[in-house]
Amino acid sequence: MAIVTREQGRIIEDSGVAILEYDYDDVSLLLRAIRVRNTTPLVVEVTAVKTTDPNAGRTVSRTYPANATTVQNIGTGAAARINITIDSRGRMDGVETAMRFVI
Amino acid sequence: MALAYRASSFVSAGNASGADLSLNKPTGTVDGDIVVVHVYFEPDTTTVSISPGTWETLAFGNTGLFRLATFVKVAASEPASYTISNNTAGDQWRAAIGLAYSGSSGSGTRIDLSGTAQADGVNAVSQTAPSITTTGADRMLVFAYSNWAGNNPSTVSGTAANLRGAFGGLAIADVLRATAGATGTTRPNAGVGTEDYAAAHIAIISDIAGGAATSLILPTSGRLYQHLLVR
Numbered sequence A: 001m002a003i004v005t006r007e008q009g010r011i012i013e014d015s016g017v018a019i020l021e022y023d024y025d026d027v028s029l030l031l032r033a034i035r036v037r038n039t040t041p042l043v044v045e046v047t048a049v050k051t052t053d054p055n056a057g058r059t060v061s062r063t064y065p066a067n068a069t070t071v072q073n074i075g076t077g078a079a080a081r082i083n084i085t086i087d088s089r090g091r092m093d094g095v096e097t098a099m100r101f102v103i
Numbered sequence B: 001m002a003l004a005y006r007a008s009s010f011v012s013a014g015n016a017s018g019a020d021l022s023l024n025k026p027t028g029t030v031d032g033d034i035v036v037v038h039v040y041f042e043p044d045t046t047t048v049s050i051s052p053g054t055w056e057t058l059a060f061g062n063t064g065l066f067r068l069a070t071f072v073k074v075a076a077s078e079p080a081s082y083t084i085s086n087n088t089a090g091d092q093w094r095a096a097i098g099l100a101y102s103g104s105s106g107s108g109t110r111i112d113l114s115g116t117a118q119a120d121g122v123n124a125v126s127q128t129a130p131s132i133t134t135t136g137a138d139r140m141l142v143f144a145y146s147n148w149a150g151n152n153p154s155t156v157s158g159t160a161a162n163l164r165g166a167f168g169g170l171a172i173a174d175v176l177r178a179t180a181g182a183t184g185t186t187r188p189n190a191g192v193g194t195e196d197y198a199a200a201h202i203a204i205i206s207d208i209a210g211g212a213a214t215s216l217i218l219p220t221s222g223r224l225y226q227h228l229l230v231r
Helices: A076-082
Strands: A003-013 A016-025 A031-038 A043-050 A059-064 A068-073 A095-102 B004-013 B021-024 B034-041 B048-051 B056-062 B066-074 B081-086 B094-102 B111-122 B139-147 B155-158 B162-167 B170-177 B186-190 B195-205
Touching: A003 A095, A003 B004, A016 A043, A016 A095, A031 A043, A031 A076, A095 B021, B004 B021, B004 B162, B004 B170, B021 B094, B034 B048, B034 B081, B034 B139, B034 B170, B034 B195, B048 B066, B056 B111, B056 B195, B066 B139, B066 B195, B081 B094, B094 B139, B094 B162, B094 B170, B139 B155, B186 B195
Parallel strands: none
Antiparallel strands: A003 A016, A003 B162, A016 A031, A031 A068, A043 A059, A043 A095, A095 B004, B004 B094, B021 B081, B034 B066, B034 B094, B048 B081, B056 B066, B111 B195, B139 B170, B139 B195, B155 B186, B162 B170
């Protein structure tokens, strides 16, 4: 078993870059962490909409501070319950994610 | 006046829902801006559309794998978000990137010209968008790219080297070309491996009034007068 880090997206400004990435277990294919690394002076907004049950349609939007790295660890129990999976290409499935700077 | 990058927004969704994709309007977009939306959908046979509004469209992709489409319009009372749909029933992987450029002027067709390329199992050096020959000054050259594995480029090299962002393997970069002529190629420089890819160069006109090639026809005889109106 290994934890794999995969980048979901990045937005680049002259002043730096904001990166949204996730960690997953390459055996169980469950999420282990969500991370936003932001080296810009801008606040980043990430919005997630659940596309699978449980809680399909539920929307969570969160801002991440400038010049900081923020990590949300996901326990194995929670990961199994939320039904966000990783496909054979390492892509996250079960949630629609959006990202932009808040100006 | 030439186009200048203003802002961007990104979204992606996986296989688990066949619903339309909703892309937020790039933050700070104002009327008169040029909005560019670059979209990825599976499978390659699908037709992609965007609403609301009337858009210029470049459709391309990787045969057998995925469909790409780049949409361009002049902002006019833009909604808070755009709806991106396709005509294939069922669940599909999809992603979209939106960019806004300031500095546009005039009205009319915005895409000067474009060129596309695709290949399977090639390394980053070969994942190029082809050189195109622009026809006027101040063309915003956009590099629109994606790959099958969903890996994001972290940098690009070549002509359109200003990488604005990447999401779910979809990436977009640009450069302002001040003078007309051959652009050279652009490709991912890091972050991707051997990929099945597709890419395009799209040249967008900054100033419609000054962008088209025009010629002033002078009389061969007689006089040319200039009238000065004084209020």
